[in-house]
Structures are given as structure tokens and as C-alpha cells.
Amino acid sequence: MSGLTPAIKKPRVNAERLATALRLWIAAGPGLFWIILFLLIPSAMLLAIAFLTNSDFGSPVLPLSLGSFSEVAGYGILGWSGANFVTLARSLVQTGAATSMTILLAYPLVFFIITRPANLRPVLLLFAILPSWTNQVVRTYAWMQLLNPEAPLSHIAQKLGIIPEHLGLMPGDFAVLIGLTYNYLPYMVVPLYAAAEKLDWTLVEAGRDLYASGTKLFFNTVFPQTLPGLLSGIILVGIPAFGDYVVPQLLGGDRAMMLGSLIAGQFTFSPNWPYGAALTLIMLAFTCLGLVTFRRLTQRMGAGEGAML
């Protein structure tokens, strides 16, 4: 008798397991559908388009070709040009600079907020992230008003001799850096705030007790505790800043071109879809490479735990 029981139970267990699995798939269904429809299919299309040929009207046509990739590498009708490498280098440098700027601004800001009374903190945090609630284009247009050659800020800079008489603070790399920093600061503030709010101040006291002060105290007690938030912030700021096209488009002009605006151009003003797709793939490759390197680095530092990676 007793030997029969498991024999009977077994199919029931399987049925239950099946039902559980089914429920899980149904629940995940909409999300999976979303990912397939809006991530996997477009990515596949992008990959395919990159290997097509550009028609005279800017739409991709057969035959298959590697022409767009040689264009990415700088070979055009007029011979080789290093412009794309300059654009890539500028994108990397601007991303690094903007991310560093957000870090330098966010740390004092976050520590100012968390040392205020508890009921005031959410309000102050709200003020810090409020600008990100408006449209990025609007915000960037606002910066155009502040930095154009006729704006008071530009006049001051002209008077001080920082820029020549006839020029403004925009268009150019400086304006792009300001725009990127301003746009992505909230994405550094929020994760850093989340980490700093949980800060164990006893460890800071222990540091003081053990003869640390000033920057030594900060880097040995505060910094390690906020590192997970900082790492999350670097990712949240770095990736979109690297691909941003609104800011370089509006504040940069032709001389401060970044990858994002270069790509956007291939799908709008001067259509060349295969070239645009190939550029996008290259950018994606750099982003992935950056992420993997970053991950390796933080793992070696043994501090990646808790970061959004």
C-alpha cells in the first residue's frame, strides 16, 4: 500500500509544477512581449539595416554590404577622414567630464540634504530633482537663452576675456558639458542620496576615534559606505550622457558633435539609415565594453555589492 502512494502523487506534483510554470509565464507575458517587440526586434532590424546599402533617398536597400562600416571608419567619397574618431573621442571625454561634474556637485549637495532635519530632507531632495520633471528639450533651450552670444553670461565672459568679443558661451564643448551635467545631475543625486541616508555615522566616529580627519576621514569612512550609490549613479549618468543627442545638437553645433547627434542626423536631416545603424552598433559596443570594464573594476575593488549592475 505504502509503495503506491508516491506513484499516485507523482503526476499530481508534476501537474502542480506545470501550473506554477504556466502562471509564471502568463504573468511575465506582457513584459516579455514588450522586450521582444521593442528591444529584440528593433535591435535585429538595426543589425540587418547596418549591412544594407543606402539608396539615393536615404532608405536601406539590398544588396548586402559593409559600406556603412567603412564609412564609420572614415572612408567616404572624398577619401579618409578622422572626423568620426574625433567625435567618438569627444563623446567619451564629454561623458567622463559630465559624470565627474555630477559627482563633484552631488556629494556636497547630498550631504547638505542628509544633515538637515528629517522633515526637511524630502523637500530638499525634491527641489534637487524637480528640473528633471520638465522636458529635456525645454531645459536645453533654457540653457541656450543663458549661454548664447547675446546673453548676459556671455557678455560677462567676453568682458573678462574668457571668450572673444563676437562669440558666446555656446555653441561649443563647454556648453555641452554644462548641458549634460545639468540634465543628468538628478540621476547622480538620487542613488547617492539613497546610499548616504543609510550612512552609519558610528563608523565615522570610529574613524575620528582612530585619528582620521578631513579628507582621510571622508575617504576611509564615508566614501566606502556611499560607493554602491556612486557606482549606480555613474551608470545612470554615464550611459545616457554618452548617447545624448539633444544637448550636443542644441548647445554643441557642428564643432562639438557627439555620437548621439551624429547618429540622429543619419535618420533625420541627411538620411543614411545603414550608416546610422552601423554607428549605433559601434556606440552600443562601446557602451557594453565600458560596462564590462566598469564591472570588472568594481569587482576587483570588492565594492560593487548593492550597486545597480
Add this chain to the structure above:
Amino acid sequence: MTGIAQGPQPQAGPNRGSISLQGVTRIFAGTIPAVDGIDLEIKAGEFFTLLGPSGCGKTTLLRMIAGFEVPDAGRILISGREMQDVPAHKRAVNTVFQSYALFPHLNVQQNIGFGLRMQGVKAPERKTRVDAIMELLQIGPFATRNAAQLSGGQRQRVALARALVNEPEVVLLDEPLSALDAKLRNELQIELLRMQKRLGMTFIFVTHDQHEALVMSDRIGVMSKGRVQQVGPVLDVYEKPRNVFVAEFLGLSNIWPINPGGGAQVDTPIGPLQITASVGAERMAMIRPEKIWMWPTRPERPNVFAGQVSEAIYMGASTQYRVALTDAPAAPPILVLDTNNVAAERSWQAGEMVFVELKPDNVMMIEG
């Protein structure tokens, strides 16, 4: 400040490790003082315990000595040096925190070496000193482990090592054993004491646990409501408590209000008591429960009261009795503690009639 001398300036001489508190006061925003005009002299090399209930100000006092809090009034001298303008990171004082506060991103030996590194001690010397203290505290086997991977007892040791390795003038311990289970606590009490005697540093130990205070201290200061109620060697404070708070906080006691009858006798709710102590301003009589004798028949001596055992609680090494006095039914039953050692003649059951004897020498006069 030169570039090399990062840490505290070492003090030499017999004063090294002494602490002098003069009228030290700390008032938190708009409340009653947390620490209220404390005068206290702690000798160099002493194991001194601040004993008191939570909220009595003992931790605030400790934090002021460490430099984490600034007194609103009064002076703190460490090794004879005024500490007013000396910040925490320049005091030759190290703290063992209640929560241990080990750095989670550092391993055990890095934690222990932290203070030396901050003082600019070079790596080879640092390693020698860290290794030596780890050997002393038997934490060598987990030197490279992370703080999160340690048990409570191990963390405690690491926290102690992290303080001791700096060879501070004073070590401050803020209820360092309170998170440990009883057996481990007993072990570490002994170890802590041995360490202190061996290294000769001044230890200031904060606890609310009277047993811990009794076992470990050279002297204790009993605190209540921001003031030190009594300071003295353990034996003195226990045997001759100054007031009701001290008597009740440190050990068990029987306390009665008195009417001085003049001379060697006072009136109490249980009847007249013969005493040998002289009565000054004190208005209470106190006797420890273990100082009371129990007899099956009435001895012909003073201060003997007939009663009935109303409660007998066996506690292993001793038994705790409550004896309701026949002639003073309104007074609370007397608390008596009798040891169950080899010399113990007998024990009593609840309901048995008994005579209790309060020898005049053992009746203390204390303040209200």
C-alpha cells in the same frame, strides 16, 4: 602640526592615563542636563566602571572624554592636559564601541591597523604591531576575514584589538559585552581584565550590568540622572552604599525609613533596630539579604524577629527567601539570601516558621 606627527602627542610620566573631570556638564537642547556637573578623578592604570541605568548620562560622559561631544561647562583633563581644544582624532584615547563599529570594507587586520595607518605608522612596523596584538587576543586565525564573517565574540575581540594596538593612554568601553550571551560575556570579562592589567592602560568601562561592574572594576562610579551618586572601590560601594539608589542598583537590599531613637537604636517599620553605625543626616536603614541569618530557634541576641517563610526560590548556588514578620504584618517581607554551599546547615520551605537575625554591624545607615 608637522607632517609626520598625525596622531596625539604622547604624554609621559606618572600622569599618563589619568583623567580629571571638573564640573563637566552637557545639556541637550532645552532638556534637563544629561550630565550635570560631574567631578571625578580617575587614576592612571585604573579599571574604572561607570555604572548606571540607561539614560543616566554615562554614555554621554564617555563620549565627552572621547571628544565626540563637547561639554557645555566644566573641564576635562587627560594625562593632566586640558582637552577643550583637542579634537577627537588628536586624543590619545580609543573607544570600543557598543556596536563594535568595525569597518565593513576592511578585513580584520586592516581594521586593527587603521589607527596606526592614520597616524602615519609605516607598513612594516604596522604589521609587527598588528600581528602582536592579534596574537595576544588570539584572533590570528581570522586575520584576513571580513568583519561581516565574524561571530559576536570575535568582533568584540577585533574591536578591542583595534583600540589597544594604538597603545592609547585611555581605553573607553561603551557596554562592549552587552550583545553577547552570558557564557561568552563571562569569558570576555576575564580576558578584558587580564588584558588591562597586563598592558597597564586606564580603562573606563560603561555598563548597566551590576555583575559586570562588580567583577571587573578597581573602582566604580554609580550614576543616576546625570550625576555621580557614589564613587569608590567595588567593596566599599557595595558594602556601604551612600543612598537608596546605590543600594538598590548595586545588589539586593532591604531598606526601611528610620526614626533616630538616639544612640544605638533606631525605630523602623519592623520594630526597633540596634545599630553600631552612627546616625547623621541619613534617614534610611539598609541591610543586604546575604547578611541576614536564619535560625530555627530564637537566639538570645538583639535584632531577632520571628517570621514565616512566604517564598523560597532556589537559584542553584543560593536560595532567595522572603520572610513575613509576625510582629510587623504591614511591613514588606524581608529578603534573605542563603548560600547552598557545603557549610549550609539547612534550607527552608515556604510556610516554615523561622527567626531572622539582623546583626547590628550589618545594618547600614543610608541617605534617601
